[in-house]
Amino acid sequence: MSSETILDVAGLRTTFHVKRANKKYALKAVDNVSFHLDKGEILGFVGETGCGKTTVGRSIIKLTKPEGGVVTFGGNNILNLTGRRLREVRLKVRMVFQDPYASLNPRRRIADSVAEAGDIHKLFNSPQDRLKQIAETLKRVGLDPSFADRFPHELSGGQRQRVGIARALLPIPGIIIADEPVSALDVSIQAQILNLLLDLRKRLNLAIIFISHDLSVVGQICDRIAVMYLGRVVEIGEAEELFNRPLHPYTQALIHAVPKPNPRLRIGKGMALGEPPSRFELKPGCTYADRCPLAEGVCLTDVPEIKTVKNAQMAACHKL
Ligand SMILES: Nc1ncnc2c1ncn2[C@@H]1O[C@H](COP(=O)(O)OP(=O)(O)OP(=O)(O)O)[C@@H](O)[C@H]1O
Ligand SMILES: [Mg+2]
Numbered sequence: 001m002s003s004e005t006i007l008d009v010a011g012l013r014t015t016f017h018v019k020r021a022n023k024k025y026a027l028k029a030v031d032n033v034s035f036h037l038d039k040g041e042i043l044g045f046v047g048e049t050g051c052g053k054t055t056v057g058r059s060i061i062k063l064t065k066p067e068g069g070v071v072t073f074g075g076n077n078i079l080n081l082t083g084r085r086l087r088e089v090r091l092k093v094r095m096v097f098q099d100p101y102a103s104l105n106p107r108r109r110i111a112d113s114v115a116e117a118g119d120i121h122k123l124f125n126s127p128q129d130r131l132k133q134i135a136e137t138l139k140r141v142g143l144d145p146s147f148a149d150r151f152p153h154e155l156s157g158g159q160r161q162r163v164g165i166a167r168a169l170l171p172i173p174g175i176i177i178a179d180e181p182v183s184a185l186d187v188s189i190q191a192q193i194l195n196l197l198l199d200l201r202k203r204l205n206l207a208i209i210f211i212s213h214d215l216s217v218v219g220q221i222c223d224r225i226a227v228m229y230l231g232r233v234v235e236i237g238e239a240e241e242l243f244n245r246p247l248h249p250y251t252q253a254l255i256h257a258v259p260k261p262n263p264r265l266r267i268g269k270g271m272a273l274g275e276p277p278s279r280f281e282l283k284p285g286c287t288y289a290d291r292c293p294l295a296e297g298v299c300l301t302d303v304p305e306i307k308t309v310k311n312a313q314m315a316a317c318h319k320l
Pocket of ligand 1: 016017018027029047048049050051052053054055056213279
């Protein structure tokens, strides 16, 4: 763990116990995921729908309870914290969601949504201090302080997402977990929100976990990228390296499906990679073996552990 590391996640495991057609299954939504996040760094999580990106984000701050792992932040394992100490951590590690309309209360003025965490935690010295901090926070996300008095329905999608980000900035956190923050927005507005996040990272030295199913979006903003497949990180490394020299066959398939030089790919429906296997009845061996052109022998029997392959680039593949 370097001195610049703000968050270290080791062996994170989150299982959902679900019932399908009268049978009980333990669905390993997040299976042995490890990574670190440095101060001021933007780390992307990318992968197809259902691969576990959201569950990773939620598990870190125990919005979903993991069954195993260690999440080191500020000298503590977040997973051991409860009550007041957990709530304090959740002020320093904040979430931004995909759909700002769904996450904003339609009957509350923008000011009250932005001030919500501050109100709950009694962070304001006076009503004047509260107004001042709301205005400052709105300005930080490029909104005029007069937006404080408006209601969500009076805002455009991009403005609402700016409010969604503003809520996560009062008080200023160390980490933002942004779960598909631009997926509901038009492409032109997406760029503005991505630029805002880049700008906030620079000005506030924020570390950001940026979750998206869209490799091209992740490529525009992230310093490092983690590629997830069926609950596991199959590759993680510098964005530049990962795009130029993808190691894992799955990452290669994703990247090669992206037309260059301006990569635009929506992973998920319509992707030319075939259907992923059922999450309910996973076979032994590598989870990617069903779709992998290289799979043979050991790939069908043993789960590959993630290992460093080149410089800081890690991948989970028996063939590397
Ligand atoms: N509360 C829950 N109960 C049961 N299963 C769940 C629950 N939340 C998620 N899952 C399952 O866990 C797996 C991972 O879901 P998750 O939402 O983390 O994926 P994701 O990568 O964020 O997908 P998307 O790109 O669609 O947002 C999926 O198979 C999903 O169906
Ligand atoms: Mg998700």
